[in-house]
Amino acid sequence: MQADADALESGRKLFLRPCHFVAGATTKAQLPPADMPEIAFAGRSNVGKSSLINALTNHKALARTSQTPGRTRQLNFFACEGGVRLVDLPGYGYAKASKSDVKAWTKLTLAFLKGRTSLKRVMLLIDARRGIGDKDRVIMDIFDQSAVSWAVILTKMDKLTATEQEHAQTTSEAETAQHVAAFPKIFPSSALKKQGLDEIRAHIARLI
Numbered sequence: 001m002q003a004d005a006d007a008l009e010s011g012r013k014l015f016l017r018p019c020h021f022v023a024g025a026t027t028k029a030q031l032p033p034a035d036m037p038e039i040a041f042a043g044r045s046n047v048g049k050s051s052l053i054n055a056l057t058n059h060k061a062l063a064r065t066s067q068t069p070g071r072t073r074q075l076n077f078f079a080c081e082g083g084v085r086l087v088d089l090p091g092y093g094y095a096k097a098s099k100s101d102v103k104a105w106t107k108l109t110l111a112f113l114k115g116r117t118s119l120k121r122v123m124l125l126i127d128a129r130r131g132i133g134d135k136d137r138v139i140m141d142i143f144d145q146s147a148v149s150w151a152v153i154l155t156k157m158d159k160l161t162a163t164e165q166e167h168a169q170t171t172s173e174a175e176t177a178q179h180v181a182a183f184p185k186i187f188p189s190s191a192l193k194k195q196g197l198d199e200i201r202a203h204i205a206r207l208i
């Protein structure tokens, strides 16, 4: 369809121009002003958030990858000159974190999700090998209650066989469809193989 072709082209163009780090916020006062459309990325630590942000923006090390898991507690903002700001939210579910982990997913993250007028969508990353887990379900409920609209991205699809990919996609899509605030289609991706990126870029371009 022409509309799809147009969105793919807009998505491609959106990330042709450079992105740069603007802020790492640990307090509300450090949040940049809500003056630009924003897309946030959420997920368990190690799910591949930083890798995906780098792949989407055609940067090698815009977001830092493979940091000590569970230690990133700040909201990192990246401004893309094409006209969007990407937000790398703190990862949750790190096994060695305390049991109040989700609470510690920081008041700031929750405040951000609930009160950010510029936030167009949260992309919830799910490791395709693990599928949606209980910790992800807690976050989905938080999104639903926060009235943010969200969409699921399956990461690390390259680690799965074709049959496993199919299964991961069907089961995640069926569960996501139960949530009214969720976008019904999910996005399979591999940052490593640079797969599924055009569709995610097009999705973002449509929202801003």
Ligand SMILES: Nc1nc2c(ncn2[C@@H]2O[C@H](COP(=O)(O)OP(=O)(O)O)[C@@H](O)[C@H]2O)c(=O)[nH]1
Residues within 6 Å of the ligand: 043, 044, 045, 046, 047, 048, 049, 050, 051, 052, 064, 065, 066, 067, 091, 155, 156, 157, 158, 159, 189, 190, 191, 192, 193
């Ligand atoms: N095979 C594969 N590995 C990936 C992919 N994306 C990320 N990883 C690896 O997963 C680990 C965590 O990635 P990172 O982006 O730091 O995750 P984050 O904690 O969610 O930001 C790193 O070792 C990455 O190299 C992918 O698409 N395919």
Ligand SMILES: [Mg+2]
Residues within 6 Å of the ligand: 049, 050, 051, 063, 064, 065, 066, 067, 072
């Ligand atoms: Mg990261």
